[in-house]
Amino acid sequence: MTDFGSVRNARLPFFVTEEVSTLSPAASSVSGTASQTLPSAGARFALARPPGSGDAWLISQFVAQARETRRMMLVVSADALDAQRLVDEINYFDPSLVVRPLPDWETLPYDTLSPHQDLVSERLETLYRLSQPQSEIDVLVVSATSALYRLAPSQYVAGHTFFFTQGQTVHAEPLRAQLVFAGYQHVSQVVAPGEFAIRGGLIDLFPMGSALPFRLDLFGDQLDTIRAFDPDTQRGLYPVPEVRLLPGREFPIDEAARQGFRRRWRERIEGDPSRSSVYKDIGIGIASAGIEYYLPLFFDQTATLFDYLPADTIVVLHGPIDAAMARFWNETNERYRFLSRDVTRPIMPPADLFLDAEGFFTRARDYGRISLGEGLHEDFAALPQLSIERRADIPITRLRGFVDKFISEGPGQPHGRVLIVADSAGRRETISQMLTEYQLPFADNADFGAFLASDAKVGLGVAPLHEGFVLHPASLAIVTETELYAASPRRLRGRQRERASNVEAMIRDLAELRVGDPVVHVEHGIGRYLGLQSMDMGSGPTEFLHLEYANETTLYVPVAQLHLIGRYSGADPDAAPLHHLGSGDWDRARRKAAKQVRDTAAELLNLYALRAARKGHPFQFKQHDVEAFAEGFPFEETTDQKAAIEAVLKDMSAGFPMDRLVCGDVGFGKTEVALRAAFAAVADGKQVAVLCPTTLLAEQHMQTFRDRFNDWPVRIAELSRFRSSKE
Structure with missing residues (x-):
């Protein structure tokens, strides 16, 4: 029997890698001998990219092995969305790893928009960590296009970072000027990275790269206390001994930097600089929107991502890197040809701002490389068709068949294990109800490690995995909502964290x-x-x-x-x-209002007592039927719309008279709430009446209900002045 508790710490005993001599990630001809060790500097191994989220599991194993010899790993993904998901998925498979992204600016080349402060904050945090002699980063994840951007020299990030410590002498006015030149914005209330506020002896500061802002309390010119505080409530949280202050931008804007910028502009850009607002704004200390695409003018020499990496870094090339870089360069050159004609905003050639593909692979040649490209990995397999059949008597027939077969022991074959994961805790509850209803036993698991440490054959948990896979050597299958709801036209491949609203x-x-x-x-x-x-x-x-x-x-x-x-x-x-x-005015107003409230409360209490004494009809319906009907909704529900639907369905099944009002502006989805409620009532064998204020609206709702119930055995009729007495 396989020892599943040791799977997490397996060190790639079953991965066959081949050393190749070409730099192309899509190379088909390989030479060399098989190896089970990580590539040394200058060597390159090729592997087929595992299906689904198997690539994240494989990379997590590589990183864990590299960490044993204190080697960092850089993952360069051809797709920016893959880069985002790999950060979450690698952390899920091994939470002990320090995984850092280097996010993209999320602007097009030569845009007249600057990146969001949150992105700049995260980038500066990553660059600072990379600039330290002993970086604690285990794996850095970056998209192929972001890897081409030229960066500020590592000396700038490290040299413009300083610390505040308790007991230090701090002069408020010089500090204000220093923060402004560092790129921080003076505000009345600090809520975002890159902001500061000075109120007498209190200095609120939200350093770039920090998760929380800090409140510095001065006693005279001495820094008396430092406390982290909540940017939402502005309340102090806990004391800290020191604060690290990163630069507010990826470039300097002090007097020396501005003079250097203007000098390099005159040397490298043709035309009259006085006609450019960017040139004039820099002269007075203003960083124009889109100034990031003039980064080389702030420094004598820019850096690339490779200048931040340790010499023994292992580079993982994920997907068709060369094709992604070629596409980026073609688009950038097209934008340059189109925008370079504007004499009031001259722009720099692409070669000054970005590496090309050849330059990238030339620099990467000095590092050990692992290419994950096209092909079939013998240790992984894609999952079969497992989608839930909403309208079948047993919707999970496919899933049950796969699970029963996979966990069964055969001759010389140990039993397998299946982990089913949902996108969120709420979705996990829905899947749990469905599995329980159709008698598929499972065990709750908090995380991947807990599942591996348990002896459960089938587990259910929450994970940020986009697609499942089968890992043959471990007899392990991971099933995600992508497989369970593969037929859903509204399923989002990219997950957005929802912000709950409280009305x-x-x-x-x-x-x-x-x-x-x-x-x-x-x-x-x-x-x-x-x-x-x-x-x-x-x-x-x-x-x-x-x-x-x-x-x-x-x-x-x-x-x-x-x-x-x-x-x-x-x-x-x-x-x-x-x-x-x-004066007593407020007390009198309160007493008068309290009397009116008591009268109203007495009336409401009597009304609700009468309602509570009555029994309502507890509607009985199957959750998977409601979800099947919901698939006909061509849009993704908003957070509030989803909350309203859940509240209405909960009231309907509670067994007491409903007393709920759904409010919303025109076009915000109130009709869909009514449709879901109508379906639940019809599914329980009841009739539904929809009252409309106008005949025209009745016609519109009639058509909407017919369209949505088209695939269901439900008869819909309209009663209005457009219908005859016989009808």
């Missing part, structure tokens, strides 16, 4: 408040928010909300009491009637 939220954090906004204090009434202020009340510095009331009276509310502050809901915020502190 009941009032003021949950200070990011929702702006200076001058009217607010309502539970005890003191309507005032106006004038910002944050730090005061020492004897137990150390404390942050307060500064509220102004009538006659310019002031109230300071500790940030910890933010729950006492509510949003003002009057018609005109600028004309909000401020209450007088201590």
Whole structure:
């Protein structure tokens, strides 16, 4: 029997690699001898790319083996989407690995748009780590096009990084100028990387590459305390001994850098520089949008990604790298030919900004390389057809047949194991209900390691895997939602993390408040928010909300009491009637409102008591039938639309009279909520009536319902003035 607990730490005993002499990742002719070791500098091995997410598993094994000899691995993917998924998938298979992406700028060459600050922050963090003598990065993942971009020299990133430590002497005004020249933006409230705010002796700073901002509290000119704080609530979290401050941009913009930029512009770009707004803006310290595509003018010499890599790095070429690079160069040259005619914004030749494919492979030749290209890997296999048949009596027939066969032991063949993974915890619950309903036993598994360590034959978990695969030597099969819902036209291949919305939220954090906004204090009434202020009340510095009331009276509310502050809901915020502190006006208004609330509450209590005493019909329907009907919806549900559908279906199956109102603007999907509810009712043998305010709308809904129920044995009729008495 196979020891599955050791699979995770296997060191490639079954991978046959061949040394090749060509630099082409798609080489078909190979020579040399088989090897089971990682390639040394200058050597290149070729492997067939495993199917599905098997490539991430294979790379994770390579990285784990390379880490034993303190060698870093660079993965260059032909597809940018593959690069993004490999970061998550490699981490899933081995969470102990340090996996870093070098994200793309996500702008087209020569765009007049600058990259988003979050992307720049992540890039600078990665470049800083690479510039350190002992980088802790195990694997760096980058797309083929990003690998071609010329970069700032490693000395710039390392040399322009400095640290704040507790007890250090800090002068606020020189620091402000230093931060501005480093590329940081002065704001009233810090919420994003690259921002800072100075309020007296408090300095809020969100360093590039940091997950959280920090609050520096000065005592005179001495840095007294440093605390991380939540950018959403602005509340302090925990103290830290020091803060690392990376440069705010991938290029300098101090006086010396600006002079060098203008000098190199005159040397390398033809024409009158005074006609260019980019040239003039740099002269006064303004970085124009799209300035990143003038990066070589900031430095005497730029670097490439290879200049950041240790000499013993192993380079993995994932997919048709040369084709991706050739396509990028063709598109870049076309854009250059088209845009270079603008004399007011002259641009630099592509060769000054990017490596070409030949230059990339020439530099890569110095490193050990592993190519994952076309072909069949004998140790991996793609999964057979496993898609759920929504309208079958047993929708998981294919899955059950595969699982039963795969986990069965045969002559000389140990039993296999199957791990089924969902995209999210919510999807996992749906699949769990389906497997339970159709009696396919499984065990819950928190992660990949937990499954390998268990003795379960079938596991169910959550994983960021885009496609499943079979690993023959380990008798292991991983099944994802891609296989289970392969027929779904709405299934997203690229996953986006959803942000849940809470329609009941009032003021949950200070990011929702702006200076001058009217607010309502539970005890003191309507005032106006004038910002944050730090005061020492004897137990150390404390942050307060500064509220102004009538006659310019002031109230300071500790940030910890933010729950006492509510949003003002009057018609005109600028004309909000401020209450007088201590006058009793607010108490009288509260008592009057409380009496009205009690009267209304009594009426509602009586109404809901009557409703609670009544029993409703608990609709019975199968979840997979609802999902089958949902496949007819040609769009992806929004987060709020999905929440409304789930809430309505939950109410319908609860067994008490429903009391729910679905609100939404025109075109935001209310009809789809009604369609799902109608289907659930019809599936339980009930009739559904849809009331419309106009005849025209009745006609439109009639057509919509007929289209959606076209494949279902449901009769739909319309009752309006367009129909005869007989009809």
